[in-house]
Amino acid sequence: MACEVIVGSNGKALAIACSRNRVAACSVPECRRPHTKLCDFPIAGKASLGVPAGTCDAKLCDAHATSQAEGVDFCPAHHARSKLGKAAASTREVAP
Ligand SMILES: [Zn+2]
Numbered sequence: 382m383a384c385e386v387i388v389g390s391n392g393k394a395l396a397i398a399c400s401r402n403r404v405a406a407c408s409v410p411e412c413r414r415p416h417t418k419l420c421d422f423p424i425a426g427k428a429s430l431g432v433p434a435g436t437c438d439a440k441l442c443d444a445h446a447t448s449q450a451e452g453v454d455f456c457p458a459h460h461a462r463s464k465l466g467k468a469a470a471s472t473r474e475v476a477p
């Protein structure tokens with residue numbers, strides 16, 4: 382993120398302005414579109430490593446987010462896994 386110090390006429394720093402109009406790009410390689418969604422695939426935590434359970438959170442643009450349900454979107458990799466693993470559906474998933 383590019384930040385810029387705004388200096389007043391007395392030479393003192395007044396504020397630091399950081400450009401926030403740049404949205405992080407989609408996490409799919411080669412895709413440069415800004416992300417609009419995050420992958421909601423549940424990831425099991427690794428207690429021994431201090432990693433809490435959460436979701437994949439991969440950044441996804443509209444084209445790469447696959448809607449699973451209202452407000453639930455998966456990244457391409459997890460969409461494929463969710464289809465393959467439907468028979469053995471488990472609420473726990475081990476992080477890749
Ligand atoms: Zn994308």
Ligand SMILES: [Zn+2]
Pocket residue numbers: 420421422437438439455456458459
């Ligand atoms: Zn994912």
